[in-house]
Amino acid sequence: MHRRIIAPGALAAATLLLAIPASAASHSPGAPGIGDPYYPDYGNGGYDVSHYDLRLTYQPATDELAGTATISARTTQDLSRFNLDFLLDVGEVRVNGVKAAFTTARQHELMVTPKTPLAKGTPITVVVRYSGVPSTKSAYGFTTWHRTPDGAVAADEPEAAWWWFPSNDHPSDKATYDVSVAVPDGTQAISNGTLQSVTSKLGWTRYNWRENKPQATYLATLALGKFDITTGTSEDGVPVINAYSRDLGDNDGAARASVERTGEIVDWLSGFFGPYPFSSAGGYVPNTTTGYALETQTRVYYSPRQFANGSNTSVVVHELAHQWYGDSVSLKGWKDIWINEGFARYAQWLWSEHEGEGTAQELADHVYASHPADDPFWTVAPGDPGPDHQFDIAVYDRGALAVQALRDEIGDKAFFALLKGWPQRHAYGNASVADFQRYAEQVSGKPLAALFDTWLFQPSKPAAPAARAVSPAKTQTAPAQPRSWKRIQATNDVHSR
Numbered sequence: 001m002h003r004r005i006i007a008p009g010a011l012a013a014a015t016l017l018l019a020i021p022a023s024a025a026s027h028s029p030g031a032p033g034i035g036d037p038y039y040p041d042y043g044n045g046g047y048d049v050s051h052y053d054l055r056l057t058y059q060p061a062t063d064e065l066a067g068t069a070t071i072s073a074r075t076t077q078d079l080s081r082f083n084l085d086f087l088l089d090v091g092e093v094r095v096n097g098v099k100a101a102f103t104t105a106r107q108h109e110l111m112v113t114p115k116t117p118l119a120k121g122t123p124i125t126v127v128v129r130y131s132g133v134p135s136t137k138s139a140y141g142f143t144t145w146h147r148t149p150d151g152a153v154a155a156d157e158p159e160a161a162w163w164w165f166p167s168n169d170h171p172s173d174k175a176t177y178d179v180s181v182a183v184p185d186g187t188q189a190i191s192n193g194t195l196q197s198v199t200s201k202l203g204w205t206r207y208n209w210r211e212n213k214p215q216a217t218y219l220a221t222l223a224l225g226k227f228d229i230t231t232g233t234s235e236d237g238v239p240v241i242n243a244y245s246r247d248l249g250d251n252d253g254a255a256r257a258s259v260e261r262t263g264e265i266v267d268w269l270s271g272f273f274g275p276y277p278f279s280s281a282g283g284y285v286p287n288t289t290t291g292y293a294l295e296t297q298t299r300v301y302y303s304p305r306q307f308a309n310g311s312n313t314s315v316v317v318h319e320l321a322h323q324w325y326g327d328s329v330s331l332k333g334w335k336d337i338w339i340n341e342g343f344a345r346y347a348q349w350l351w352s353e354h355e356g357e358g359t360a361q362e363l364a365d366h367v368y369a370s371h372p373a374d375d376p377f378w379t380v381a382p383g384d385p386g387p388d389h390q391f392d393i394a395v396y397d398r399g400a401l402a403v404q405a406l407r408d409e410i411g412d413k414a415f416f417a418l419l420k421g422w423p424q425r426h427a428y429g430n431a432s433v434a435d436f437q438r439y440a441e442q443v444s445g446k447p448l449a450a451l452f453d454t455w456l457f458q459p460s461k462p463a464a465p466a467a468r469a470v471s472p473a474k475t476q477t478a479p480a481q482p483r484s485w486k487r488i489q490a491t492n493d494v495h496s497r
């Protein structure tokens with residue numbers, strides 16, 4: 001039983017409590033949401049997951065997905081019941097080997113009531129047996145399960161897991177993963193981490209993937225279809241696994257020319273961010289029609305449309321930068337999105353400079369000059385944009401402009417120490433914008449509250465930084481559009497579901 005400290009005045013109440021069975025007195029349901037103000041019912045309260053073991057079978061012809069999820073977790077409160085976020089059809093749930101009652105509720109909640117209540121701090125194993133056709137399921141009127149002519153892809157933000165495995169769907173509860181998927185011979189299954197083994201039996205091929213570093217649920221990905229898988233190693237020794245749909249048509253050449261540079265770009269980014277945090281890197285390009293790319297851990301999802309205008313290393317840089325800023329160091333809450341997108345965009349600016357297509361400063365000047373003070377662009381505060389503006393262009397461009405303003409304020413020495421120190425400071429963990437500000441103040445020795453407030457939190461165009469306002473070149477005409485500008489903006493073109 002959960003131990004209580006009883007104040008003398010509460011004696012009568014305590015006596016009453018003792019008369020009630022322990023479970024009823026002290027165990028309560030886990031909350032249906034983890035407490036993120038942007039998405040109140042995402043994630044769940046009462047437990048913390050350490051590992052997901054998914055053993056699945058997928059049939060591309062019918063879009064049927066079936067199997068079991070074995071979830072290792074630990075309770076964080078006395079629990080009478082708890083929720084998982086999930087949409088497919090559940091056949092059975094077991095908690096510590098014992099059948100549990102379950103029911104589904106509101107949109108994407110699977111509510112599990114174990115036979116006996118669970119005490120705080122106990123390790124638990126939850127096995128969920130399930131099946132379903134993910135493309136027929138929706139919550140809040142949308143689906144993030146994307147069918148392709150030869151299979152399907154799960155990759156979306158801030159939610160993608162509900163369509164393929166039960167989870168505590170919030171970046172603050174990270175876990176390691178084993179993803180094992182059997183598909184008909186000739187089809188491949190792509191997921192995060194390294195490929196442990198591939199086995200074949202009776203017309204089915206099973207792909208066994210393992211991600212051995214903590215991973216947020218939205219960064220877990222699954223792609224099923226006919227892929228060409230390539231492997232290699234970066235010069236610094238990072239294993240690279242890429243996969244290309246065999247049906248990319250006109251985009252095939254540019255996709256390969258770009259994504260095959262993953263190893264080189266990972267090594268280049270290590271120079272700014274420190275050692276690559278994961279045991280493999282790579283990306284996959286399925287034959288989807290949606291336009292975006294997503295920083296799925298170790299195995300980036302790229303829409304073929306990112307390569308429709310030829311080779312595009314800028315998007316590769318963006319998604320690989322997220323492996324440090326977003327994947328290894330994850331957000332505490334979705335309002336902290338600037339740490340992901342501001343820095344991934346800034347990495348694109350550094351790459352532009354490296355490629356001789358415009359310096360970070362020129363790109364910052366261009367963002368600043370191309371949005372007049374009355375442009376609604378400035379009403380979005382990247383430091384807390386709100387759920388409806390979480391992925392607005394301002395989070396990226398104003399976000400990267402804020403990074404440049406920080407660099408101007410603290411100088412290159414402190415700035416680059418910060419850029420490299422942050423991924424070390426919070427490796428494999430979670431952090432907030434407030435944590436970032438504190439760390440930046442510590443590294444630079446400067447108070448930065450005013451700077452952060454102006455560039456990240458005010459819903460208005462900041463005055464030009466003093467150092468820049470006096471620069472004669474800046475006062476006359478708007479700076480020319482850097483050569484990389486259009487390419488960088490195109491990485492945001494389509495975020496349609």
Ligand code: TRP
Pocket residue numbers: 155156157158292293294295318319341344391495
């Ligand atoms: N995080 C992605 C990126 O910047 C972009 C993104 C935002 C996204 N919302 C999405 C991708 C929804 C897929 C689905 O690269």
Ligand code: ZN
Pocket residue numbers: 295318322340341344
């Ligand atoms: Zn991004």
